Amino acid sequence: MHSExxxxxxxxxxxxxxxxxxxxxxxxxxxxxxxxLDAINQGFVAGVNYVGDxxxxxxxxxxxxVMAGEAMKAAVAVLEPELTKRGIExxxxxxxxxxxxxxxxxxxxxxxxxxxxxxxxxxxxxxGVDVSVMKVVEKAREVGADIVAMSALLTTTMVHQKDVxxxxxxxxxxxxxxxxxGGAPVTQEWVKQIGADGYSEDAIGAARLAKQLLGx
Numbered sequence: 001m002h003s004e005x006x007x008x009x010x011x012x013x014x015x016x017x018x019x020x021x022x023x024x025x026x027x028x029x030x031x032x033x034x035x036x037l038d039a040i041n042q043g044f045v046a047g048v049n050y051v052g053d054x055x056x057x058x059x060x061x062x063x064x065x066v067m068a069g070e071a072m073k074a075a076v077a078v079l080e081p082e083l084t085k086r087g088i089e090x091x092x093x094x095x096x097x098x099x100x101x102x103x104x105x106x107x108x109x110x111x112x113x114x115x116x117x118x119x120x121x122x123x124x125x126x127x128g129v130d131v132s133v134m135k136v137v138e139k140a141r142e143v144g145a146d147i148v149a150m151s152a153l154l155t156t157t158m159v160h161q162k163d164v165x166x167x168x169x170x171x172x173x174x175x176x177x178x179x180x181x182g183g184a185p186v187t188q189e190w191v192k193q194i195g196a197d198g199y200s201e202d203a204i205g206a207a208r209l210a211k212q213l214l215g216x
Contacts (some may be wrong), residue, residue, distance in 0.1 A: 003029075003032070006043065009025055009043075010022065010025045013075070014046075014051060014068050014071045015068065016071075017068050018067075019071045020074070022074045023077070029079070036080075036082045036083045036086070037083065037090060040090065043075075044072055048116070051064065051065060052116075055202070065112065065116075065203060065204070069116060072118075072119040073118075090121070092121060093120065093121045093210075093211065093214060093216045094210070095143050095146050096117055096145065096146065096147045097136060097145045097148050098117070098125065099129070099136055100128070100150070100153075101151070101157050101158075101160035102133060102160045103156070104130060104157035109153070109182065110151040113203045113206045116203040116206060116207040117149075117206065117207050122210060133164050137168060140177055146214055147177065147180060147210055148180070149180040149181075149210070150179070150181050152182075153183045158190065161194060165194055165196060178210075179196045180198055180209060182201070182206060
């Protein structure tokens with residue numbers, strides 16, 4: 001198959017949320033000697049961008065976004081070993097430490113944000129759910145994070161987003177790290193109140209915001 005057609009099919013597999021098809025097309029690309037970076041950037045990412053635009057317009061919905069994210073993951077899982085073998089590194093836009101804050105065990109929104117950030121080109125360190133303040137700060141320091149992104153789905157756990165920002169200030173890291181917050185109760189007002197750098201209502205918006213905050 002001509003690489004242009006293959007790239008179109010790759011984008012379509014993401015749009016359709018077909019993880020098996022995406023993985024199969026990734027294997028075809030490797031077999032044809034196509035640069036795995038081209039496959040990611042010209043093929044699969046084009047699909048992610050399309051889904052993001054459609055989701056923002058209200059033409060696609062959360063289940064389709066989740067399936068597109070899974071398809072992207074499947075494609076990258078096939079292509080990454082090939083990148084490593086060739087000694088090519090996918091240029092990462094920045095490092096993000098991601099978590100759901102202490103006392104909160106909501107997983108889906110946070111995981112989806114992680115998938116979309118990875119698909120967009122960020123290196124994501126997902127710490128999971130119910131993560132303590134100091135664990136977030138320590139991980140951010142360890143990996144040299146550019147962004148700390150925190151989710152909270154309860155008004156009672158939102159306060160820990162503020163605690164993380166204060167802890168980053170205490171250890172002298174706040175000026176080096178952008179802070180994104182999200183979750184159902186989070187508002188622009190809350191962002192201002194706790195001194196965060198921004199928030200998003202959905203995963204596509206989070207990926208867009210991350211790029212804005214780092215100017216990439």
